Amino acid sequence: MYVTIPTEPAERAPLSIESATAAPVSTRDVKCGAYLFHEGDEAVRIYLVVSGVLRLTRVMEDGRRQVIAFGYPGDIVGYPIGDQHHTDCNALAPSTVVSYRRDLLENGAGDPELHRTLLQSALREISNMQDHFMMLGRKSATEKVSSFLSVLADRVGTPVGSYTQVALPMSRSDIADFLGLTTETISRTLTQLRKCRIIALENIHTVIILKPEALLAMAQNED
Amino acid sequence: MYVTIPTEPAERAPLSIESATAAPVSTRDVKCGAYLFHEGDEAVRIYLVVSGVLRLTRVMEDGRRQVIAFGYPGDIVGYPIGDQHHTDCNALAPSTVVSYRRDLLENGAGDPELHRTLLQSALREISNMQDHFMMLGRKSATEKVSSFLSVLADRVGTPVGSYTQVALPMSRSDIADFLGLTTETISRTLTQLRKCRIIALENIHTVIILKPEALLAMAQNED
DNA sequence: CGGGACTTTGACACCTCTCAACTCTCGTGG
């Protein structure tokens, strides 16, 4: 998952779980905290997230870390380069993934339909990453955090009364490393949104969106 | 082209011009400033840059712009999403591209070898964009500009005496929008590198790298 | 040669980071 505020409503879930599991694939459970793969591992398979949340990270030599993406249901993780994984990937919550052999993406391996779907996902990934560039390079802290919450609310928010509730299984520092900020700035920004009554914090890892329109406005720097 | 300081020497040029032109393809010249495609255009073809420099851009509703990438020889531009282009693309110098029908990427269209090559390029693109995330999100202005110059020197630098010369056909504001900075900061950073005798400015659009090691050190925040 | 766009430089403001202290949460063990 990248933070992209879609102009037109996005066509989500390019891979439905049903169509995916119709093909001969294998399912795998990942315990909370467990790693699905590490950077440098041979990439034998790519994974469709079915449930839970994954975290994809990279580190620089000096230890600075970037959270590349969060993997939510419907996302595909583990695109290989050559035959290697180029990120670490672990679970932030108990998760289930469906895996495909790499050659299904690379040459279809006898299933043109699935091949096409996987390829379209990879191309969509490129587009979403381009949107994310804009966010990392051009948005303020408030815009970044608001965008992040808006996207999460759209994708995995659950209605509670007339509001939307969003779980944040990742730590503040995960969010910071995803958005190119520090934990302190994340914390301060959440406090600020809370004081504006745009969000409320049910608990540390649960946000309630009180004013979705206001949040979206903050995400797009309106007023 | 993205700014990624490779840890191990990169395997460049996944697509050689020779292997590319062996297939039945069409070549096209793009005048300086001319557009190869616009955001929203139907994506009929994808392009391998043979010579020149292209610029890929996206704009937000409020006008803020992001330069997604520069297309140098060996790069592929125009990865479609669905059947549309999602960036603008124009030439910063007279350029030549070789184009492939989209279905060569999508299903091979009878040329499995080329299909595989195009797909590997797309996957490499994803990895390079991930590196670029780290740069946008976690690097300082000096590190960004130094990284940018280092990568350009490696890829398209020309030896002049014992130094390396790099052409910068793009404007300062293109560089700024690529690195997530302002033109003023680009300018100031170049001046600073010049005062350290790490680079020299032959003219506005030509940089000479005097101390490549020092530049690389700046790119990686050493000392 | 002149005009306009681009680049550089300067002064200043402000956003975000840094460093530090404090609070909160939650699990552990007495």
Add this chain to the structure above:
DNA sequence: CCACGAGAGTTGAGAGGTGTCAAAGTCCCG
């Protein structure tokens, strides 16, 4: 059951880097 400790999160003060605004300088290109 409560005390304790460790880790995560929050808050505050201050510094510094980058953006903003303005002006001067430079380069093209007609």
